[in-house]
Amino acid sequence: MASRFLRAIVATILAVLFETAVIAGCTLAAPNNAAPTFGMTCLAFAIVAFLAGRGPTSVMVAVGALELAFILPGEGFAVSDPDHAMGLIAVIATGVIMAWYVGRRDTLSALLAADVAASRQIAEWRGVAHSELAHRLSNDLSIMVSMAAIKARDxxxxxxxxxxxxxxxxxxxxxxxxxxxxxxxxxxxxxxxxxxxxxxxxxxxxxxxxxxxxxxxxxxxxxxxxxxxxxxxxxxxxxxxxxxxxxxxxxxxxxxxxxxxxxxxxxxxxxxxxxxxxxxxxxxxxxxxxxxxxxxxxxxxxxxxxxxxxxxxxxxxxxxxxxxxxxxxxxxxxxxxxxxxxxxxxxxxxxxxxxx
The missing domain is CATH 3.30.565.10 (Histidine kinase-like ATPase, C-terminal domain)
Structure with missing residues (x-):
């Protein structure tokens, strides 16, 4: 349990660092055009969502929204340009949808794995019951053969x-x-x-x-x-x-x-x-x-x-x-x-x- 929690923490930190690097790189490469930054951020969300799962993606979306709001022109975290504001909302919505999708996928996979495990257990129980029934049938037939032989002799x-x-x-x-x-x-x-x-x-x-x-x-x-x-x-x-x-x-x-x-x-x-x-x-x-x-x-x-x-x-x-x-x-x-x-x-x- 502790190792699983530690892996989740490490994955979240790496996801945030990856996103920060993507946003910083796109901003430096195109300081006057926010579209490449929005597009690459969505791509980063998709990569982390399918590799790390819902938890790291959710944290990444929250941190990425704050970073974009801070970088875009405006007062503090307030975005002054309506187009930038709409782009930021679109990026956040994309990240939330991806986090929800991979979370649902992981839930369905866990349910399917549980069903498969239950089916295997049922199959094992059936096999044990089948072997036990066959063993008892063999013993019963042996007893009946012995009884018939004794009666025939007498x-x-x-x-x-x-x-x-x-x-x-x-x-x-x-x-x-x-x-x-x-x-x-x-x-x-x-x-x-x-x-x-x-x-x-x-x-x-x-x-x-x-x-x-x-x-x-x-x-x-x-x-x-x-x-x-x-x-x-x-x-x-x-x-x-x-x-x-x-x-x-x-x-x-x-x-x-x-x-x-x-x-x-x-x-x-x-x-x-x-x-x-x-x-x-x-x-x-x-x-x-x-x-x-x-x-x-x-x-x-x-x-x-x-x-x-x-x-x-x-x-x-x-x-x-x-x-x-x-x-x-x-x-x-x-x-x-x-x-x-x-x-x-x-x-x-x-x-x-x-x-x-």
Whole structure:
């Protein structure tokens, strides 16, 4: 506080000395013409106002008015020439306006700086709250997984045991989805790159869900496609459910096979994206209650992103297709248009990280 006051005193003294030098120099250079003195004094006011601020400018205006009144012809500080008097009034008015303007500018700058500081603090609080919520969610999911595992171990009915194991697996995947999104959502609030997120999820599923037998999972995902966090989280759950169904129903005996998961813009609907999972397993089993329940869950998840899901059996290959809209705010991003999928990489095994 003391150093700030000292700087203001020094700035005021320098401003007054500068103004005095300007007035004296102009008076000596043109003793019979006051116009250059008035003009250079106004210029001095402007320079000091924008460099030193309102305080030094106000003092400078007061001292400069006294100096001009004393130098101009007249009795003491009384100016006898009406033209000189009008010029002096104009100079004083100019100085006062400049002092007011820079004072208002400094006030607005201080308010803006305060708003920016408040916004940063709010952003920091949000980040802390987001991390705390994610941490609590992770802990809650871990507790639920442990409880489901304990109940499955104690269950006497095979159906109940299978149901609890199934629930436990879904909770594990849900936790992985949110952990990955929590990391990627630190710096982007609106949209997240879908490629790396789904590749990492496929790696997890290859090591867990598809580890039984020799099921090979490949991923073909558009490099430029970005999706809202909520859409991507549900898409991760849908992909998990589809691949879990493939492992259970397409390869029920643990036989080996190939599975391809792809995500691209829709070929004919630029406002939509398309997730496709194909496998060369045994195909559908009509009338399977578990299969119907799995499909009902997928339809419910797809409806959460306004999507539709369909199944087909083509030349020994089962195809599950999910079509869902991409919000316009994400769709209009630079490089993320309908042609943005042209640079998508070739399909890669899920256990291999992409190079592009």
């Amino acid at each position: 269950a006497t009915s095979p159906e109940a045991r299978d149901a609890l194991v199934d629930i436990s697996g879904r909770l594990v995947v849900l936790g992985r989805v949110y952990q990955r999104l929590e990391v990627r959502d630190r710096d982007t609030q609106d949209a997240v790159a879908a490629r790396q997120f789904l590749l990492d999820l496929c790696d997890d599923l290859q090591l867990s869900t598809l580890s039984v037998g020799s099921i090979s999972l490949r991923a073909d995902i558009a490099e430029t496609l970005r999706l809202p966090v909520r859409t991507l989280s549900l898409l991760g759950l849908i992909a998990n459910e589809l691949l879990t169904n493939v492992r259970k129903h397409a390869f029920p005996d643990g036989d080996g096979g190939e599975v391809l998961l792809s995500l691209h813009r829709h070929a004919f609907r630029p406002d939509c994206a398309e997730l496709i999972v194909t496998d060369n397993g045994v195909g559908f089993r009509r009338g399977d209650a578990k299969d119907r329940n799995g499909r009902s869950l997928l339809v419910m998840l797809a409806s959460q992103i306004d999507g539709t899901i369909a199944y087909a059996r083509i030349s020994g290959t089962t195809v599950a297709t999910l079509q869902f809209p991409v919000p316009s705010a994400v769709r209009n991003r630079a490089g993320d248009g309908p042609a943005g999928d042209a640079g998508a990489a070739d399909p890669v095994p899920a256990s291999v990280s992409p190079t592009g």
